[in-house]
Amino acid sequence: MDKAEATTVDIGESSKERKGKAPLLSTPPPPPIAKAKVAVGGYKKGVAxxxxxxxxSAVATSIGAVATMANAEETLPFFTQFFQFQASYDDLPTFTFFVVAMSFVLGYLILSIPFGIVCIARPYAKAPKMLLIISDTVMLVLATSTTAASTAMVYLAHxxxxxxxxxxxxxxxxDFCQQSSGAVVSAFITVALLIFMVVLSAIALKRT
Amino acid sequence: MDKAEATTVDIGESSKERKGKAPLLSTPPPPPIAKAKVAVGGYKKGVAxxxxxxxxSAVATSIGAVATMANAEETLPFFTQFFQFQASYDDLPTFTFFVVAMSFVLGYLILSIPFGIVCIARPYAKAPKMLLIISDTVMLVLATSTTAASTAMVYLAHxxxxxxxxxxxxxxxxDFCQQSSGAVVSAFITVALLIFMVVLSAIALKRT
Incomplete structure (x- = not known):
């Protein structure tokens, strides 16, 4: 698509040169097809x-989720001769999975920012958008699974x-319960942002 | 796209009529653009x-998941004066959510079969494909969340x-644990099928 646009612009310039006119004050109006393309391009760029x-924003919320859950620990002030009552996230395997999976999602989101910038710079390129929509869907499933499992455990703990x-x-x-609940809420916001990103990318991919 | 194809075919027929040639034994070969379009149409129909x-298949696996989980119950053969030991899926709220959510996914999958048939009949129509890809993603998230939460509970029960x-x-x-584990495995197969469907639809939507 952007090849076709470039061709149109080139033809316009060469025809001007052939006629020997130098547009000093006013440029000739672009043909209507190019106008429509610029409008769609602006729309696509806005979506990107x-x-x-x-x-x-999803990077920020997933940082919040991982940091809150990884720091969730509490030591009770009383203890017996053999045992001190202490809770941290690695006492529950589901919360360990939460920290690992949300760190993975966080790393993916940071690494995918350059691809998002490519989508802004080249609003007609389909390949980076397809790559993003597929990997976003995979990460959405991962984030949803760990958030749902942790929600079940938080409910059980409450x-x-x-x-x-x-x-x-x-x-x-x-305190431990409040911290882990907060981490789960933050992860839910990440999931909502990912759903919105996937649906928005699919709609933007439709309008070619 | 199919309008353009129809136009090409019409032009070909009218030019034949103008020349007054009746192709009795051999038809003239179609132009290369039409050939390529037929090939892409066949590819799109195959994907659909x-x-x-x-x-x-996802309908079948989700029926299996819902039926197994809804029928998972066990009564232990010994009991006290006041209490009989009994377990069924509605003792755990997560399993109740599993039955409700997977029934919802099952109903959606059955209702979406006609749209899938429309996608086969009209391989160039984009609107039903977009509808399916977005609603499939939403249902994928629902199925993933309930499957992950139930997995956490099954792990805890084991x-x-x-x-x-x-x-x-x-x-x-x-027996109760084996039945609920089987339902979760069946739900995992449903999730895998849904992921595959979403990715396949996205790839088919790209090749316009």
Whole structure:
């Protein structure tokens, strides 16, 4: 598409040169097809810029999720002779998976920022958009899975389950529960941003 | 796109009529552009048929997941004066969410089969494909979230967590655990099929 646009512009300049006119004060109006292309290009560029802003916001929220969960720990002030009551994220395997998977998503989001800039610079290129939409979908699935699993564990820690005789641990470890809940909320915002990015990219890819 | 194709074919026929030649034994070879378009149309139709097969397979696996989980219950053969030990899927809120969400995904998949057939009949139409790719992504996120949450609970039921003092319940409820694990595995296959469908639709949408 951008090849066709470049060709149009070249023909316009060469015909001006052939006629020997130097446009000093006013340039001739562009043909209507080129006008329409510039309008669609501006639309596509706006979508790409908005997508990059969403991507940077997702980086921020995933940093928040990883940092909060990785620092979630609490030591209770009382202890017995053999045991001190302590909770940290690596006591629950689901929270360990949360930290690992959200770090992975965070790394992907940072590394994908240059591709988002390429999409702004070349609004008609389809290859980087396809690459981004597919890898965004994969990362969306990863982030959703770990967020949902951690939500189930946070719910269990808050409420317990009398049927399975699992006690709520949030009565004792209040701060730990609040920190891990905050990390899960931050991860949910990341997931929402990723969903929005994927849908926006798909709509932008449709209008070629 | 199919309008352009139809126009090409019409022009070819009218030029034949103008020359007054009736092609009795051999038809003239189509122009190379029309040939390429037919090839791309066949490719797109093949992808759409493959997508429909994946969709029907996902219906089957999600029926398996919902039916297995909804029928997962076990009553232990011993009981006390006040209490009989019994486990069913609605003892754990996560499993209830699993049944509800996977039924929703199942209903969506069945209702989306006609759209998949439309994609086969009209391989150049973009609107039904866009509709399918966006709603497939949403359903993928729903299925992934409930599958991941149920996986976390199944893992907890199998292994327990000594740090939080949660006992493994699979020592007693063996059949219940096997049934719920089977439902989660079936849901994972549904998720994999949905990922494949979304990526395949995105690639098919790119080649316009």
């Amino acid at each position: 810029i908005f997508n990059l802003i969403l991507r940077i 409420n317990g389950n009398p049927n399975a005789n699992w006690q709520a641990i949030c009565n004792q470890f209040t | 048929i493959f997508n429909l097969i994946l969709r029907i 292994n327990g967590n000594p740090n939080a003092n949660w006992q493994a319940i699979c020592n007693q409820f063996t």
